[in-house]
Amino acid sequence: MTGISREFLLKAEALSKELFDLSDSIKLEPETGLNEHKTSQKLKGFLKNRGFNIKEGVAGMETAFSASFGGNRPRIALFAEMDALPGIGHGCGHNLSGVASIGAAAALKEALPDPFEMGEIIVLGTPAEELGIGKIEFVKAGVFDGIDAAMMVHASSKRCAVKRFLGLVRLNLAFSGKASHASAYPEQGVNALDAVILTFNAINALRQQIPSDCRVHGIITNGGRAPNIIPEKAEAGFYVRAGDIPALLELKEKVIRCAEGAAIATGTTLEVKEVGDMNAPMKINNAFAGVYRRALNSLGLKESPEPAEKNLGSSDIGNVSRIIPVIHPQAPIREGINIHTPEFADATASAEGHGALLEAVKCMGLTLIELFYEAGALKDIRRDFEESPF
Numbered sequence: 001m002t003g004i005s006r007e008f009l010l011k012a013e014a015l016s017k018e019l020f021d022l023s024d025s026i027k028l029e030p031e032t033g034l035n036e037h038k039t040s041q042k043l044k045g046f047l048k049n050r051g052f053n054i055k056e057g058v059a060g061m062e063t064a065f066s067a068s069f070g071g072n073r074p075r076i077a078l079f080a081e082m083d084a085l086p087g088i089g090h091g092c093g094h095n096l097s098g099v100a101s102i103g104a105a106a107a108l109k110e111a112l113p114d115p116f117e118m119g120e121i122i123v124l125g126t127p128a129e130e131l132g133i134g135k136i137e138f139v140k141a142g143v144f145d146g147i148d149a150a151m152m153v154h155a156s157s158k159r160c161a162v163k164r165f166l167g168l169v170r171l172n173l174a175f176s177g178k179a180s181h182a183s184a185y186p187e188q189g190v191n192a193l194d195a196v197i198l199t200f201n202a203i204n205a206l207r208q209q210i211p212s213d214c215r216v217h218g219i220i221t222n223g224g225r226a227p228n229i230i231p232e233k234a235e236a237g238f239y240v241r242a243g244d245i246p247a248l249l250e251l252k253e254k255v256i257r258c259a260e261g262a263a264i265a266t267g268t269t270l271e272v273k274e275v276g277d278m279n280a281p282m283k284i285n286n287a288f289a290g291v292y293r294r295a296l297n298s299l300g301l302k303e304s305p306e307p308a309e310k311n312l313g314s315s316d317i318g319n320v321s322r323i324i325p326v327i328h329p330q331a332p333i334r335e336g337i338n339i340h341t342p343e344f345a346d347a348t349a350s351a352e353g354h355g356a357l358l359e360a361v362k363c364m365g366l367t368l369i370e371l372f373y374e375a376g377a378l379k380d381i382r383r384d385f386e387e388s389p390f
Contacts, residue, residue, distance in 0.1 A: 004373070005298070008111035008365045012103065012358065019103045019361065020354045022046060026095040027349050030084030033128030036063045039082040039095075043102055043125055050106050052123070059141035063127045064134065066143070067102075069109050070120035074378055076368055077122045077144070078105055079152035079317070081129045091345040092130065093155035093333075096353060100153055100331075100360035108365050118372045122147065132168065132279045135316040139323060149288065149325040149381060151367065152317070153360035155348065156330035157337050158304035161289040161296065163328045165282035166215065166241040167248040168314035170275040173199060173259045175268040179232035189230030193223050195259075195266040196234045202258035203238075213309065214251055215241040237275070241314055244281055279314045282328070283321040287384035291377055292329050295366035301359065304332070325385040329363070331356040 026039050040063040048054050052067040063082070078101040081094040090096075105123045112118055124143065126134040138144065154163070175196060180189030203216050210216070218238035224231030240255055242248035256272055263270040296303065320326050333347045333356045347353050370377050 011107040023099040030089035033083040033131040059137040065125035067123040074148040077150035103361040104364035161293040167281040168279040192234035193231040198262035213243040280318040287380040295363040
């Protein structure tokens with residue numbers, strides 16, 4: 001381990017109490033996507049006090065920001081996610097991952113002998129990950145132009161350098177029929193809720209014929225007004241996921257055909273809306289993950305044995321991975337605790353949660369030090385990105 005690496009680790013330890021307190025305070029005031037005003041101010045305030053150049057309202061989002069230091073190449077971005085889940089709070093642990101990114105950047109700024117000579121670090125305060133919005137808006141706004149690579153570390157139940165994500169399309173299916181008294185004049189009604197139920201049944205039958213890495217799941221968002229009124233309006237929302245874009249688009253069309261068949265069977269009309277932008281599948285960069293893995297090894301940390309294909313979700317980070325090299329490792333709170341639960345939110349403020357945060361800070365910083373000081377590392381990452389099949 002180099003002298004700069006040791007100095008960085010000392011700086012990270014010195015900041016740890018302040019980072020833990022900041023993460024805990026964000027956990028106590030959870031804010032949903034695009035509403036992260038207090039969280040954004042806290043993250044920006046921490047970085048501004050340490051001499052970072054702050055830009056607010058990035059990509060047209062009020063809570064988004066960038067905070068940078070340095071000025072040469074390479075230019076590396078760290079994502080600071082900040083949004084919470086409705087009703088659950090920080091059950092995805094963005095209070096840990098966001099604070100870890102600003103902590104790694106701050107400790108590096110203090111540790112590098114001349115940070116303005118080594119390159120540039122850009123912390124991107126990233127809203128609305130749970131809505132699949134923030135990073136996609138960054139892509140549209142050209143935020144990643146001239147950035148060489150990006151990363152973040154997410155809290156989890158396991159430790160890994162490689163994390164896959166499925167592509168995701170969100171569908172809203174709205175059926176229209178005709179209202180009638182459900183007992184006195186049932187023959188005069190056209191039941192939109194029946195169309196929704198038939199859609200669910202058709203999709204359940206479809207599951208036998210879809211690949212193992214594909215997912216379809218949904219809820220009824222409008223099932224009618226009263227049991228004695230045949231529903232003239234009914235709606236369902238579905239998430240369609242797959243491991244690559246062609247499979248995702250094919251599965252989306254199959255789900256829509258299920259709904260179209262249900263509409264024909266019930267005599268209803270169907271309106272299909274795709275909600276928001278597609279979240280692209282993650283493009284894996286093994287060379288980049290290898291740098292992070294060396295950081296883990298230098299700290300004596302071993303990866304969990306589970307394969308990268310297990311426990312897959314989706315994220316807007318997949319869209320970024322299509323235009324620049326990206327990794328999204330995971331740091332463990334403890335085994336057996338799952339994200340998107342109240343238990344996970346509570347665990348982020350525990351000693352184990354703080355341990356995951358500090359691990360993320362240290363591993364991100366050591367990864368960046370290698371990218372700054374080992375010219376071949378970034379070349380290998382770029383080659384991997386260009387040669388990856390999708």
